[in-house]
Amino acid sequence: MAKLLEFNIEQMETFVCKLIVEGVIPDAKIHRPSQIIYLSPKLSTVEILDQWGSNIHKLTSTINKVAHLIVKEEMVHGMEITQKA
Numbered sequence: 001m002a003k004l005l006e007f008n009i010e011q012m013e014t015f016v017c018k019l020i021v022e023g024v025i026p027d028a029k030i031h032r033p034s035q036i037i038y039l040s041p042k043l044s045t046v047e048i049l050d051q052w053g054s055n056i057h058k059l060t061s062t063i064n065k066v067a068h069l070i071v072k073e074e075m076v077h078g079m080e081i082t083q084k085a
Contacts, residue, residue: 015031016028016030017030026042027040028040
């Protein structure tokens, strides 16, 4: 954007940061090393809660799978110990 508008990169970054802080550009993030500004749409509270619920569901599913694998490993190694004895 700085090149298109023929601005100094530091001046453009300062200007965009000011706009973000003031709320003119909501939900924007600057990735300084790659000099990219990420813009995302404002989500409603319902959408935020839906995403949160979906993430919690994925997390609990992963925890259940890990717990199942741990129990399975305990059973396999428990059988090996009893067979060796």
